[in-house]
Each structure stands twice: as C-alpha cells, then as structure tokens.
Amino acid sequence: MVNRGDVKPKNKQMSNLVYKYMRPEHLPHIWCPGCGNGIIMRDVAQAIENLGLSRNNTIIVSGIGCSSRAAGYLDFNTIHTTHGRAIAFATGIKLANPSLEVIVIAGDGDISAIGGNHLIHAARRNIGITVVVMNNNIYGMTGGQYSPTTPKGAFGTTAPYGNLDRSFDIAGLAYGAGASFSARGSAYHVQQTINIIQEGIRHDGFSLIDVASVCPTYFGRKNKSGSAVDMLKWQRDNMIPAEKAEKMSPEELKGKLVLGILHQTQYTEFTYAYERLIKRLYEEREANE
Amino acid sequence: MAGNKRLVINSAWCKGCGICAAFCPKGALELVDEKVRRKEDTECILCGMCELRCPDYAIYIEEKDDEEARNQWVMSY
Numbered sequence: 001m002v003n004r005g006d007v008k009p010k011n012k013q014m015s016n017l018v019y020k021y022m023r024p025e026h027l028p029h030i031w032c033p034g035c036g037n038g039i040i041m042r043d044v045a046q047a048i049e050n051l052g053l054s055r056n057n058t059i060i061v062s063g064i065g066c067s068s069r070a071a072g073y074l075d076f077n078t079i080h081t082t083h084g085r086a087i088a089f090a091t092g093i094k095l096a097n098p099s100l101e102v103i104v105i106a107g108d109g110d111i112s113a114i115g116g117n118h119l120i121h122a123a124r125r126n127i128g129i130t131v132v133v134m135n136n137n138i139y140g141m142t143g144g145q146y147s148p149t150t151p152k153g154a155f156g157t158t159a160p161y162g163n164l165d166r167s168f169d170i171a172g173l174a175y176g177a178g179a180s181f182s183a184r185g186s187a188y189h190v191q192q193t194i195n196i197i198q199e200g201i202r203h204d205g206f207s208l209i210d211v212a213s214v215c216p217t218y219f220g221r222k223n224k225s226g227s228a229v230d231m232l233k234w235q236r237d238n239m240i241p242a243e244k245a246e247k248m249s250p251e252e253l254k255g256k257l258v259l260g261i262l263h264q265t266q267y268t269e270f271t272y273a274y275e276r277l278i279k280r281l282y283e284e285r286e287a288n289e
Numbered sequence: 290m291a292g293n294k295r296l297v298i299n300s301a302w303c304k305g306c307g308i309c310a311a312f313c314p315k316g317a318l319e320l321v322d323e324k325v326r327r328k329e330d331t332e333c334i335l336c337g338m339c340e341l342r343c344p345d346y347a348i349y350i351e352e353k354d355d356e357e358a359r360n361q362w363v364m365s366y
Contacts, residue, residue: 013299015340015349027302028345034306038344190341216306229311232342 021045023075034228036187036213037134041070047197058101061090066141067107067134084114087122090129098271108135109147112168123179123206127270130200131208136215144218155222174208175263181207183261187214188235205269293353294335300324302347309339309348
C-alpha cells in the first residue's frame with residue numbers, strides 16, 4: 001500500500017479516528033447537511049478501530065449512490081463498483097483471498113432493488129462478508145425517487161400522491177434468504193450501532209446490518225418530517241431494543257423499528273466449505289494416480 | 290475545561306445541521322450563522338455526544354497527547 005503519511009495533511013483539524021481511517025484530502029464530504037450517512041460511516045470506522053483490524057487486510061466495497069461514496073472517503077483498500085453489484089464484487093474478493101475482511105457499504109436502493117438478487121443469494125450462500133446498509137428510505141442522489149424501503153403512503157418525487165407499495169424490511173429479507181446474522185442499527189443509536197457492526201464483522205458468515213439513516217433533503221422534505229434533528233428524534237422515540245420488543249405484541253410494535261441483533265446463528269461459511277472441497281478433490285486425485 | 294481533554298470545533302467542515310446542539314446533554318452548543326459555536330456561560334462535560342453524531346466530523350474531543358500519538362502513527366504508517 002502506498003505511504004499515505006505523506007499525502008495526509010497533518011495540520012488539519014480532525015479527530016484521530018478521522019485522520020487514521022479516512023482520506024482527509026477528500027473531506028468535507030459532499031453529503032447534505034444533517035445526512036445520516038456521515039454518522040454511519042464514522043460508526044464503521046469506529047467498529048474497525050475497536051476490532052483492531054489492519055488497514056491492509058480490510059476491503060471496503062460499495063456500489064452506486066449517496067451511501068456508496070463512503071468507499072471514496074474511507075482510507076482502506078476500497079473499490080467503488082457498478083450499481084447494485086457491490087456484493088458480487090465482494091464475493092469475488094472474498095473467494096480469491098478468504099483471509100481478507102470484506103465490508104460492503106451500500107444504500108437501500110442499491111442493495112435491495114438493483115442488487116436484490118445478489119443480496120439474497122449471498123445470504124443463502126453464507127459467504128463471510130459484512131454488509132452495512134445505509135437505509136435512508138429513498139433514492140437520494142438521483143433526486144428523491146421512491147425506493148423499495150420507502151414506507152407505504154410516504155411521498156417521493158415519483159410518488160407525489162403517496163407510495164402504493166409496501167416496503168422491504170431489509171434485515172428481515174436477509175434473514176428469510178438465510179443470512180446467519182441480521183441486525184438493525186440507526187444513525188441516532190451510535191454506540192449500539194458500533195457494537196452491532198463489530199459483532200457483524202466478527203461473525204463468521206454473511207452478516208447484514210440495516211442501519212436506518214436520515215435523508216432530510218429528500219425524504220424529510222417530501223414527507224414533512226422536519227429537519228435532520230427531528231428525524232433523529234423520531235428514531236430515538238420509535239426504535240425499540242430487540243430484547244424489549246420480544247415482550248411486546250405486534251399491535252404495540254406497529255410503526256416502530258426494532259433495534260439490535262435480530263437473528264444470529266451459525267452455518268458453514270462458504271469460502272471454508274469451498275476450500276475444504278478443493279482439498280478433498282486434490283486428495284482424491286492424488287489417491288487415484 | 291479540566292484535564293487533558295478539550296472540545297475542538299472545525300468551522301470549515303461544519304454544515305450547520307444542528308445535530309450536535311440538539312443532542313448536547315448540557316445544551317452547551319448553539320448555531321450562529323449556520324455554524325456551531327460553544328454557548329457562553331455553559332458547562333461542557335466533554336462527554337463526546339457531539340462527536341458521535343456529527344455527520345461532518347467537525348466537532349470532536351481532543352486529548353493532549355493526541356498530537357504525539359498521531360505523529361507516531363504517521364511514522365509507522
């Protein structure tokens with residue numbers, strides 16, 4: 001890896017975390033004032049710092065969209081791929097070198113609409129990558145079109161009379177497709193989200209963390225949700241920890257979001273199974289010769 | 290500001306969203322001309338809540354030995 005110590009400005013005002021794990025020459029980022037993506041990107045950096053991962057062994061993969069600009073700001077081995085295909089690239093990287101820690105950062109539209117098939121099949125396959133979804137319920141970069149996670153009845157540029165479709169619960173979708181780790185965090189609940197991302201990275205197998213972001217510019221304005229502060233306050237008041245939610249009835253949980261690790265189990269990880277298969281075939285071939 | 294910690298505001302990066310001011314437990318921050326500022330006659334307990342939620346990394350808690358750590362880290366980079 002290039003010596004980035006020379007490139008990074010030393011005298012700029014920033015925290016050590018930002019200095020160490022981001023590319024300060026590209027900061028401040030282009031995200032709107034109050035955008036939740038900045039908070040979530042810091043969560044990812046903090047989780048990596050807490051786990052003590054090496055920058056050389058960590059790959060950040062992203063697709064296209066607001067959230068996917070994170071790959072440009074984070075100072076790791078990063079790859080900014082085509083729309084929706086972040087998981088496909090990540091699968092290739094992980095298979096080529098299973099010792100790498102591959103983290104996908106994607107948006108809700110990127111991962112659940114354009115890349116929906118990649119998501120469900122990576123989950124089914126249980127390949128050991130971590131997917132952090134910055135879920136802002138809308139396509140922000142292209143101008144506020146409704147996405148698969150826009151709630152029913154919510155407004156968007158392409159849904160001026162309210163969205164007719166029901167929304168995807170990405171964490172639930174991943175669970176249904178067979179992910180061995182699915183969780184939900186939020187831009188407001190910073191400490192919990194850092195812990196969840198840490199658990200997700202540590203988990204051996206496919207882990208998906210659906211992090212509720214805020215988009216005050218498009219989702220907030222179209223739905224009269226107020227400023228970024230109001231949207232974060234909504235998260236504070238309407239997100240319920242998983243332990244507490246277990247004791248609540250579905251009626252009580254209506255309109256609320258459950259926060260925490262929703263599902264965690266252990267299956268054989270794909271690259272491990274693949275290596276074992278290759279080894280077995282080599283041994284069989286040698287025995288036959 | 291006690292001990293070896295202090296609050297740093299990088300106005301150049303601040304976009305004035307007001308998140309830090311809204312969630313400061315001591316109400317020690319305010320927005321002036323779309324930039325965050327320490328409010329006078331208030332106490333900052335250096336809890337770091339602002340740093341956690343600042344989407345622009347414009348406000349943070351700095352420790353005295355941070356600079357030394359950074360230089361050391363740059364050399365080992």
